[in-house]
Amino acid sequence: MTNFTITLANQGGAAFDVDQRKPLLQSLREQGVDLPYGCKYGGCISCAAKMISGKVDQKAQRALNNRQINNGYIILCVARPMSDCTLEVGVESHDKLYRNPFLDPLAPHELKADIAIPLEAKK
Amino acid sequence: MTNHCCGPGYASPAEAMTAPREKLLYTIAIYTGTGIQKPDYLCTIDVDPESSTYSQVISRLQMPGIGDELHHSGWNACSSCHGDASMERKYLIVPGVRSSNLHIVDCGTDPRSPTLFKVIDGAEIKARTNLSAPHTVHCLGSDIIVSMLGDAKGNAPGGYLQLSKEFEVVGRWENSMGSIKFGYDFWYQPRHNVMVSSEWAAPNTFMPGFDLEEVGHLKYGREIHFWDFEKREPKQTFYLGEDGLIPLEVRFHHNPDSSHGFVGAALSANIIHWWKDAAGDWQWEKIVDVGNEPHPEWPIPIPGVISVILLSMDDRYLYLCNWLHGDIRQYDISDPHNAKLTGQVWMGGLLGRAPKVNGVKVTGGPQMIQLSLDGKRLYVTTSLFSTWDNQFYPEIRTNGGCMLMVNCDTENGGMEIDPLFVVDFGKEPNGPSRCHETRYPGGDCTSDIWV
Numbered sequence: 001m002t003n004f005t006i007t008l009a010n011q012g013g014a015a016f017d018v019d020q021r022k023p024l025l026q027s028l029r030e031q032g033v034d035l036p037y038g039c040k041y042g043g044c045i046s047c048a049a050k051m052i053s054g055k056v057d058q059k060a061q062r063a064l065n066n067r068q069i070n071n072g073y074i075i076l077c078v079a080r081p082m083s084d085c086t087l088e089v090g091v092e093s094h095d096k097l098y099r100n101p102f103l104d105p106l107a108p109h110e111l112k113a114d115i116a117i118p119l120e121a122k123k
Numbered sequence: 124m125t126n127h128c129c130g131p132g133y134a135s136p137a138e139a140m141t142a143p144r145e146k147l148l149y150t151i152a153i154y155t156g157t158g159i160q161k162p163d164y165l166c167t168i169d170v171d172p173e174s175s176t177y178s179q180v181i182s183r184l185q186m187p188g189i190g191d192e193l194h195h196s197g198w199n200a201c202s203s204c205h206g207d208a209s210m211e212r213k214y215l216i217v218p219g220v221r222s223s224n225l226h227i228v229d230c231g232t233d234p235r236s237p238t239l240f241k242v243i244d245g246a247e248i249k250a251r252t253n254l255s256a257p258h259t260v261h262c263l264g265s266d267i268i269v270s271m272l273g274d275a276k277g278n279a280p281g282g283y284l285q286l287s288k289e290f291e292v293v294g295r296w297e298n299s300m301g302s303i304k305f306g307y308d309f310w311y312q313p314r315h316n317v318m319v320s321s322e323w324a325a326p327n328t329f330m331p332g333f334d335l336e337e338v339g340h341l342k343y344g345r346e347i348h349f350w351d352f353e354k355r356e357p358k359q360t361f362y363l364g365e366d367g368l369i370p371l372e373v374r375f376h377h378n379p380d381s382s383h384g385f386v387g388a389a390l391s392a393n394i395i396h397w398w399k400d401a402a403g404d405w406q407w408e409k410i411v412d413v414g415n416e417p418h419p420e421w422p423i424p425i426p427g428v429i430s431v432i433l434l435s436m437d438d439r440y441l442y443l444c445n446w447l448h449g450d451i452r453q454y455d456i457s458d459p460h461n462a463k464l465t466g467q468v469w470m471g472g473l474l475g476r477a478p479k480v481n482g483v484k485v486t487g488g489p490q491m492i493q494l495s496l497d498g499k500r501l502y503v504t505t506s507l508f509s510t511w512d513n514q515f516y517p518e519i520r521t522n523g524g525c526m527l528m529v530n531c532d533t534e535n536g537g538m539e540i541d542p543l544f545v546v547d548f549g550k551e552p553n554g555p556s557r558c559h560e561t562r563y564p565g566g567d568c569t570s571d572i573w574v
Contacts, residue, residue, distance in 0.1 A: 034160050038190040038221030038330070039255070043277030045331035045510060046156060046190055046221060062277060062327035065334055091158030091520075098513040101335035102423060115340045 004081040008033070009052055010088045018081060024049075024056070025076035028089075035076065035089055042078035049076050050093040054085025067110035071096045131212035132202025132571050136377040136436045139202065139496045139571065145563040146171040147234055148493070148502060149215060150526065151193035152183075152548055152556040156509025157520055159554045162186040163193040165217060165228055166558070167235055168526070168546055170502075178544045180551070182236040186226055191219025192509055193226075195560045197260025197267070199288065202571040204264055214240060214290075215562060216267060218257030220508075221330060223248050225257060225269070227290050234564050241290055249275035251292050254284055256326040259308045264574060268296045272306045272326050279325035281306045301357035305344040308386075310373045311352050313574045315382050315399065318350040320357075321370040332510040338390060343369050347386055347395070349405055359405060366393050366409050372431050376438045379573035383459045385410075385432060387443055392427035394443065396459055410462045416448055416474055425473055430490050430507055435498040436568055440465070440531070444489040446507055447515065448472050451489045451529060453538050465536025468529055471505055473515070481545040486522040487512060493561040494531070494568040501529040501538070506557030523548040523555030 002020045006028065007013055018027035025037055025047050038046035042061040050072045061075035073096075076089070087093075108117040133139035148168040154161045167182040186193065196217040204210040213231030218224070223245025230237040249255055254271035261268055267286040274281060280303050285296035305322035312318075322344020323329055328337060337343060345367050349359040363370060368390035375384040382399035394411035415424035427445030434441055434456075441454045441462060449472015454462040469477035471485030478484060487505035494501050506512050506524040513520065528544040531537070549555045562570060 036156070036158075036160065036190060038155060038192060039223070039277060039326070041255070041276050043273075043327035043330055044221045046192075063331035065331075091156070094513075098332060098510070098517065100514055101333050102425070103421060106334060106336050111334065111336055111340070115337070115342070 005084045006081065007084075007086040008089055009086050010090070010092055020081050022080065023077055024079050024081060028076070033089070036091065037077055040077045042075050045075070045097070047076040048073045048094060048097055049090075050088040052086040052088060055082040056080060056085065057082055065106060065110060065112045066116050067106055068097060070110070073097060130204045130207040130210040131200045132205045132566055134205055135573065136438070139566065140436050140498065142496050142565055144497070145495055145565065147564055148561050149196070149230060149237065149564070150504065150558050150561040151196065151217065152551065152558045153193055153506070153509060154553070154556055155190050155192040155221065156513060157555065157557065159556075160189060161553045162189050163191045163219070165193070165215070165237060167237065178546060180546060184228060184237050184239060186219070186224075187239070187242060188222070188224075190222055191224055192221040193217055193559070194220045194508070195259055196562055198262055198562070198566070198570055199267060201262045201566060203262055203574045212566065216260045216269070218260065218269060219245065220256050220258065223255045223257060230564060243290065243292060248284060248292060252282070252284055252295055254282055254295070256281065256330070257284065258306070261309070261311065261572065263311070266293065270306050270309050270320070272323060277325060277327040277330070279305045297355045299356040301348075302360070303348050303357055304346070307344065307371055308373045310375045310384065311572060312375045312379065312382065312384070313352060314379050316352045318352045319373050319375070319384055319386070319397070320348045320350065321373050321386050322346055323369065323371060329508075330510065332514050338368060343390070345370070347373070347397075361397070361405075361407050363388060363395060363407070366391055367395055370395065371429070372433070374432055374434045374569070377434065377436055377571070377573065378438055381438065385434070385441060387429040387432040389429050390426060392429050392445065394429070394432065394441065394462065398459065408460065410460065411443070411454060413445055413448070418473060431492055433492050433494055433568055435494055435533070436496055437498065440498065440533070440536070442492055442494065442501060444492060444503070445472070446488040446490050448474055449476055449488045451492065451501070451503065451538065453531060453536060455536055466531070466538035468538045468540050470503065470527055470540065480527060480540060481542060483525050483545050483547045484522055485525060486519040487516045487524055491560045493563065495563070496565070496567065498533045499531055501531055502561050503527050503529060504558040504561065506559055509557070512557060519557060521555060523551065524557040525549070526558055
C-alpha cells in the first residue's frame with residue numbers, strides 16, 4: 001500500500017496521510033475534513049478543489065472543461081493521488097471555477113475533453 | 124380537502140379553483156454550492172394574511188446529509204387518485220438532483236412542521252435501476268414516477284423510476300427510451316393516451332454549470348417526445364431546432380379532454396404549443412418569441428432564458444419567467460394559437476430594471492413560480508440551480524435568494540407585485556440560502572392531473 005500526504009493550504013496547512021487507491025474525498029472525509037460534495041461519480045463539480053502542486057489520477061471525472069483543468073481544478077470524489085499534493089478546498093477555492101458563458105467564451109481547446117479541439121490540431 | 128367522500132384532490136379543475144385559499148407553502152432551500160456546509164432543507168412558509176407570522180418561514184426540515192441539491196418535488200397522490208378513498212395527499216417526494224436521494228416527507232401529520240418519513244438512498248436507486256439525477260415527480264394513480272436525467276454515471280438519457288405508493292423502488296417505468304437523447308420534465312394526459320417529455324442535458328453536462336459552446340455540440344436538448352402512455356414507450360419526436368433550444372417545463376391543459384400543451388424553450392426563449400389536429404396528428408408551432416435584450420456591458424444581447432412556464436387552473440393564462448432578463452409575463456391563451464401579452468412585472472435580472480423589490484435586493488431573477496388554485500396569487504423564487512446561479516448571479520452566494528408574491532388579475536389580465544409579501548432567504552439562520560420550487564398542501568397548478 002502506498003500512501004501520500006495531502007496538505008490543505010487554505011485550512012492552515014493541515015496535512016493528511018491518504019491511501020493512493022481511494023478517492024481523495026473519501027480519504028479526507030474519513031479523517032474529519034468537512035468538504036462539499038454532491039454526486040460522488042465525478043459529474044457535478046460540487047467537490048472541486050484547486051491543486052497547487054502534485055499529481056492525481058482523475059480519469060473518471062466528467063465535470064471539468066479543459067480551462068478548469070488548466071486552472072488546476074480536480075474532482076475530489078473520483079481523483080486518486082499519484083504524489084504528495086497541496087490543495088485548496090471548498091468553495092473558497094472556486095474563484096476560477098465559474099464564468100459567465102456569454103461574456104467569457106471558451107476557446108475550442110478549452111472545451112470538455114470529449115469535444116475539445118487540441119491547439120496543435122488547428123494548424 | 125373537499126366536501127366529497129372520495130380520495131385526494133378535486134373532481135375537476137373547476138372544483139379545484141373553488142378550494143380554500145392556501146395558508147402554507149412548502150419551498151425547498153439549498154446550501155449546496157454556497158460554501159455553507161449544511162444540508163438543504165424544506166421550508167414551511169406562512170401565507171395566511173390573518174396570521175402573525177405571515178410572509179415568514181415557520182419551520183425548516185433539514186435533509187440528513189449535505190450536497191443533495193433539492194430542486195423539484197411532487198406529491199404521493201393528486202387528483203388522479205380522487206376516486207380512491209384509500210389515498211391521501213400526505214407525503215411530498217423531494218429528490219436531490221446531485222445525490223439522487225429521494226426524501227419522503229410527511230406533510231400530513233403536522234402540516235406546519237413536516238417530518239422526514241423515509242429516505243430512498245441514491246446508491247440503491249443507481250444499483251437497482253442504473254438511474255441518477257431525479258427531477259420531476261408525478262403521481263400516476265396507483266404509482267409514482269420520477270424522471271431521472273442520467274444513468275448511474277450521469278450520462279444521458281436516463282429514464283423513469285417507478286415507485287410504489289409505499290415508496291419502494293419498483294424499477295424502471297418505461298419499456299423503452301427509443302431514440303430519446305435527453306430527459307427533463309414530463310406531463311401526461313391519459314384521455315389522449317399521451318405523455319410528453321422534454322430535454323435538458325446529461326447530468327454530467329448541466330450539473331457542473333452552463334458551457335454555452337456545448338449547445339452547438341448538441342449536448343443540450345432541442346426535441347420533445349410524445350409517448351404512447353399505456354405502452355410506456357416514445358412514439359413520435361418533434362425536432363424543434365433553433366426555435367426549441369433546451370425545452371424545459373412541460374404543461375398540458377388541466378382540462379383532461381384537451382390535447383393542447385406547451386413547453387418553454389429556455390435558451391431560444393420561445394413558447395412552443397402543440398395540439399392534436401382533426402386528423403388525430405400532433406402538430407406544433409411557436410406562439411411566443413421573447414427577443415434578446417441589449418446590455419450596456421455585454422458584447423452580445425442577452426437571451427431571456429425562460430426557466431419555467433405554468434398554466435392557470437382554468438387554462439386561460441400562461442405565465443413565464445425570463446430568468447436572465449428579470450421579468451415575469453402573463454399571456455392570455457384562451458386561443459392557444461394566439462397568445463396575448465396581458466401582464467408583466469420585473470424583479471432582479473441582469474438588465475437592472477428592478478434591482479430592489481419590497482426593500483430586498485433581488486439577486487437572481489424570477490425563476491420557479493407557483494400559482495394559487497384560484498389563479499390570483501403567484502409565488503416566485505429566484506434561484507435556478509446552484510452552479511448556474513454561481514455563473515450568472517455570483518452575488519447570490521452572499522445575498523441568498525428571495526420569494527415574492529404577484530397578484531394576478533384573472534378578469535382583465537394584469538399583474539402587480541404584492542408590496543407586503545417578501546421572504547428574504549439571505550437572512551436564514553444558517554446563512555444565505557437559495558429557494559426554488561414551491562408546493563401547496565392542497566395541490567397547486569403544476570401538481571394535479573385528471574385521468
